[in-house]
Amino acid sequence: MGELYNENLAWVYDEIYQGFIDYKAEYEFYKNLCNGSNSKRILEIACGTGNLAKSFTTDFSTYVGLDFSESMLNIAKKKFPAGNFIQGDMRQLNFVKQFDNILITGRSTSYLLNSTDLKQTFKSAHTALEDKGLFMFDCIHADLFIPYILKNSSVVHKSTYNKKQFERDSYWVKNKNNNYHLIDWKSTYYQLKDSEKIVLGEDSTLFRVFTVKEITEALQHSGFKILEIMDRETYAFDTNVYVCQKK
Numbered sequence: 364m365g366e367l368y369n370e371n372l373a374w375v376y377d378e379i380y381q382g383f384i385d386y387k388a389e390y391e392f393y394k395n396l397c398n399g400s401n402s403k404r405i406l407e408i409a410c411g412t413g414n415l416a417k418s419f420t421t422d423f424s425t426y427v428g429l430d431f432s433e434s435m436l437n438i439a440k441k442k443f444p445a446g447n448f449i450q451g452d453m454r455q456l457n458f459v460k461q462f463d464n465i466l467i468t469g470r471s472t473s474y475l476l477n478s479t480d481l482k483q484t485f486k487s488a489h490t491a492l493e494d495k496g497l498f499m500f501d502c503i504h505a506d507l508f509i510p511y512i513l514k515n516s517s518v519v520h521k522s523t524y525n526k527k528q529f530e531r532d533s534y535w536v537k538n539k540n541n542n543y544h545l546i547d548w549k550s551t552y553y554q555l556k557d558s559e560k561i562v563l564g565e566d567s568t569l570f571r572v573f574t575v576k577e578i579t580e581a582l583q584h585s586g587f588k589i590l591e592i593m594d595r596e597t598y599a600f601d602t603n604v605y606v607c608q609k610k
């Protein structure tokens with residue numbers, strides 16, 4: 364993982380993404396897909412800086428937010444001290460039949476770099492779910508993303524949050540094996556003040572995009588029935604949401 368989730372830039376992530384993503388709409392979207400609420404228990408994997416945590420804690424009997432990055436979790440705990448946050452790796456969850464719903468949010472499946480990681484994560488979620496529990500996650504659609512980046516070598520995303528204006532300028536580097544599913548992505552983060560463009564930091568990260576076929580096979584292999592694959596509009600890149608049930 365790159366710099367973005369470390370001590371120096373986690374605050375930039377927190378602010379810039381609140382301009383990219385409408386977290387209220389994100390919450391409503393997932394809540395409507397979830398297996399009930401009130402008495403139901405939910406695990407959010409890759410909860411980041413906890414933008415969905417307060418709403419889930421209000422509406423569900425148990426909410427656990429899990430993330431790999433201590434820096435992201437520190438911000439989450441500051442914003443929502445009553446939140447139940449834990450540090451962990453989605454590939455190796457330590458839960459057995461403890462949740463009715465499990466989510467991986469913010470297209471964080473991109474940090475699973477190969478099919479072994481993907482299958483381990485799905486199996487881990489399967490073990491952590493009650494029978495017939497729901498598993499949902501969003502991910503970048505490889506079949507559409509790869510032609511896009513082959514045509515566009517760089518991309519600029521702007522964000523406004525708390526009257527601050529941010530810009531992220533990104534470009535990608537072809538990896539040595541010519542594997543377009545594994546992307547080396549470089550970004551510079553700026554704050555725009557008056558006519559100045561102030562550099563906040565740089566991030567270089569490797570991420571993976573999977574095809575629908577790859578995801579479908581890994582889910583079936585891990586004991587999930589796919590209920591729905593939805594197209595979801597986001598601030599950038601074609602995205603699918605998978606809704607699955609533990610068999």
Ligand SMILES: C[S@@+](CC[C@H](N)C(=O)[O-])C[C@H]1O[C@@H](n2cnc3c(N)ncnc32)[C@H](O)[C@@H]1O
Nearest residue numbers: 368409410411430431432452453468469471474
């Ligand atoms: C793009 S952010 C999404 C954060 C949050 N879901 C949101 O929408 O704002 C990706 C998150 O995935 C987390 N992450 C990456 N690899 C992980 C892993 N193996 N296990 C758990 N979390 C991981 C990162 O620490 C980061 O917080």
